[in-house]
Amino acid sequence: MPQLEQQRRLVTEIPGPISTSLMDRRSTAVSAGVGTVVPVFVARVDGGILQDVDGNCLIDLAAGIAVTNVGGSDPQVAGRVADQAQRFTHTCFMVAPYEGYVEVCERLAELTPGSHEKRSALFSTGSEAVENAVKIARTHTGRDAVAVFDHAYHGRTNLTMAMTAKNLPYKQGFGPFAGEVHRAPMSYPFRDPGGMTGEQAAQRAIDKLESQVGGDNLACVVIEPIQGEGGFITPAEGFLPAIADWCRERGIVFVADEVQTGFCRTGAWFACEHEGVVPDLITTAKGIAAGLPLAAVTGRAEIMDSVHAGGLGGTYGGNPVACAAALAAIDVMREQDLPAKAARLGEILTGRLTQLQQECPAIGDVRGRGAMVAIEITEPDGVTPAPAIAARVSAACHADGVLTLTCGTYGNVLRFLPPLVMPEHLLEEALDVLTKALANLTA
Structure with a gap:
């Protein structure tokens, strides 16, 4: 055509x-x-x-909400998808595995920030990825509480609705929501008091979490490096590193929700890289597979491997056709x-x-x-x-x-x-x- x-x-x-x-x-x-x-x-x-x-x-100027980063009909993606669909469209990786799933996880280990040993688990949507990141963090830490931020958007499942800040259209009439989700103030330079630095905004958030939740009770902090649905809020320089440092000191899993910012969108492979932040877990979706449903949680091996066998998965997670699309899309991102x-x-x-x-x-x-x-x-x-x-x-x-x-x-x-x-x-x-x-x- x-x-x-x-x-x-x-x-x-x-x-x-x-x-x-x-x-x-x-x-x-x-x-x-x-x-x-x-x-x-x-x-x-x-x-x-x-x-x-x-x-x-x-x-x-929408790209399917930051999905079609390589375009909506890239020939390499279309060709690899067609080839995979002719061979098989589904087996469920948990039943009969296939190489494409493993190869996507290998690519994620190469591309995501940090040189530590990594593991990944694949899902179908960004909401699933975020929800599973929380499950993994809770298992690893033995703690329950989750911290998120004002203006955040994390998805439409029950837990991720609780994590999302905006009521309409995402939450209205759908409660009650999952508990043990606590909200901290975000660095919002346009609306913060004049002169507030990223470090000061981070301390404001940390003080609230320490006083109202307690760092020892937090399993994870989940944050979008640049907030998406909340208004493309780009935190002041120094905010993300300060939050990540505090998490490390308190044994809290730092989760970067890069569902919208990931895969080259911000001028780097991942938005965390702009300030040298290395998350413990990173969630991805949207741009990963050029429009086919695929999502992932990637993170430190010791955290990802803390979950019991069978605790992660889903019938369609890491579908072979979607994995083929992701592998071709990543090739295009690199080549171009x-x-x-x-x-x-x-x-x-x-x-x-x-x-x-x-x-x-x-x-x-x-x-x-x-x-x-x-x-x-x-x-x-x-x-x-x-x-x-x-x-x-x-x-x-x-x-x-x-x-x-x-x-x-x-x-x-x-x-x-x-x-x-x-x-x-x-x-x-x-x-x-x-x-x-x-x-x-x-x-």
Whole structure:
């Protein structure tokens, strides 16, 4: 199949007639509890372009929420997936194992931070990976308590909902939740008191945990190095190392949730690397397998091996087709040096958005790393969250052929997650559309 031309093109209004018809069918067949960001149905994805069933070509600044880092139809991934599917699609690794699972675990041991001996266990979703990281930490330490942070997002299972901070849409009406989950303040430079350093913010969190939980009772601290759904909050320099050092001193397992930040997204293979933090356990998913369901917990051998045989697993965890996709995706990331490409896309994003901030008072903050960048939209006072404006700007971008996402505890953050293989001219054009949308809606 020929590649899609890497150009934005609108041939109908958004949504077009075929997408509208499919949305009608969706309403009679799909639960209303399943949301949709943009009302178009996808026909093809290639590079930085998402083509809908009406022939419209949208610039993709979502990448399936940081999943299609290597693009949505990479030929190496597609070829390896097809080859594996022709041989077998499933046996369950716990019943009859296969080499692909082992090879993915070997790659994770090579790529994740730290030179210590490592083990991995594979799952299907990021939520599963986080929940299993907690199980492993509890087994290893013999403790129960779990610490998480304000604005965190860790998943939609019962335990990970308890770990997630935001109520709507993730928690409303779904309780009661798992217990022994305790929340500490996050380093949020835009909203922290002026002049607060990363080390001071870490001490604020540590003091709360020591006084309200007790370090001796904590099995693990689970943290996103850059918070995703919470608003792409990038902690002040020094925050993560200080939390990791405290965990080491107190015998607490430090878990880095890199489900969204992992696999080249931030300009490094993993976001922890930016400050030299080596987690005890690291959870991954999203970008690992180019869109196929795969997740992992990787960590110190003595921690991972503390669980009894049969204590970890799942029917579909480490599915052979998903493992094939991951192995091909990792090859592409290496061959195309996607950490460097992410860094370059980040330079464009940060440069253009910082310039735009000078012209647009509604942009209160520009933040992120690599190709994981966001703007926080505020009222004229420069502080009060403005979610309605953020939603209107995002909708205007959709109507003009650019797929954007909102996020944040207050719903006022526009986040940008281009596929790492996106041509630079497409990103520049997408930012032109964003600039126009902001000018029209905040004038």
